[in-house]
Amino acid sequence: MRGLKVLPSGRPGRGRLYVNLPDGQAVAWYDRQTNRISVLADDRREEILAVLRPYLSGTVSIGPPPVPSAADLRRLALPPDEDLAPNRPGEALLGELEHGTSGARARHRLRQDLTAQQRMGEILDALPESQGWRTLHSLGVPGVGRIDHLLLGPPGVFCVLTVPVRRQRVRVGDILLTVGRAEPRPDPRRVRLAARYATRVLTAPVTPVLALVDASRVEVAPSVRDIRVLQSPAVTPYLTEAATTLKPPDVEALFTLARDHRTWRGPGER
Structure with missing residues (x-):
């Protein structure tokens, strides 16, 4: 042994x-x-x-x-240190809270973001693998930051950015998102850029998703057509009722590619 x-x-x-x-x-x-x-x-x-x-x-x-598929062979050759599948929801934020030097206000916001990502992660992780669902969390994207969650399943691939709302009104526009009376934030632009990057490296369509946690009211501008705006816990019904676009072997191949940390590195990092 x-x-x-x-x-x-x-x-x-x-x-x-x-x-x-x-x-x-x-x-x-x-x-x-x-x-x-x-x-x-x-x-x-x-x-x-x-x-x-x-x-x-x-x-x-x-x-x-x-007999191994191409995805099996790639997975078998994946070094453990490069495997992103074990990442927990909010993995990067956990590290920032443990080792960061931010002030009290910034740490409070980090905790709110972490709680929202963990709650959304629980919802996505509960989608049954036996029905073809796969989830990755906290993926680094060069020039954009991070993808909170990457969801793969029969309806396709979804790049999910989680927004903590805390029982406030949310207004979603083409470029900016506003929670309550806070300053507008560029979440629509961020999730679009992340989804475009994911589409390029995975060579498959990736849908940008804004997942709003605990919103009291949501207003989405009519011009926002490319981004899916979902509220917890209504995320699951939307996903499970969506039309099927990927077969199980396609999901597995994309999941194997997406879980490899080297897939997400910029050209100068490979």
Whole structure:
């Protein structure tokens, strides 16, 4: 068993568990949805079973992996440090709050943003993977900042920017968004830019979404047609009732590409 490591892939408790050698090469994985262990190195089968045993439940099937798709091959080659799938909602804000030096007012706003992202993340993470939904959180976008949530599923790919509203009125225009009496903020422009970048790197249409948390009233300018403005908790009905545009293999291929941190780096960073 020495040298074998079990590493999670995807959201905690829901993705696969990979058994890797010290150099990061995968020798097996345990799919918790199908309760199956796929073994790549049959000569190490007993070691693999021993290191996975604490994570197993019920009747588990064991055997060689199915013929891998292109997405499977890319995922197997993905170094753990480059995998964005384990990111929690608000991952970047957690780091800022823990290590940042902002003043009390700025930290209060960070906490509000974090709470909103965590609540929206819970809603998106609850969409069933068995029905083809995949979610990533806190993705860095060069020149834009971050995508709070990237949602992939049968209706397509959605770039979600979360807005904490706190029971106030929201007015959404082409360029600016106003919450209550606060200064207008450029969220519509930001989410458009992020969705355009995502469309380019994923080579697939990405819909910009403004997700408003706890809004008392929402006014959207008639000229705003390209951005979806959704309010929690009505996000789920909209998504589950939307028309299907992607097949399961397409969702998996895009998810595999999107979870690779190298996909999002600027040209000078690769």
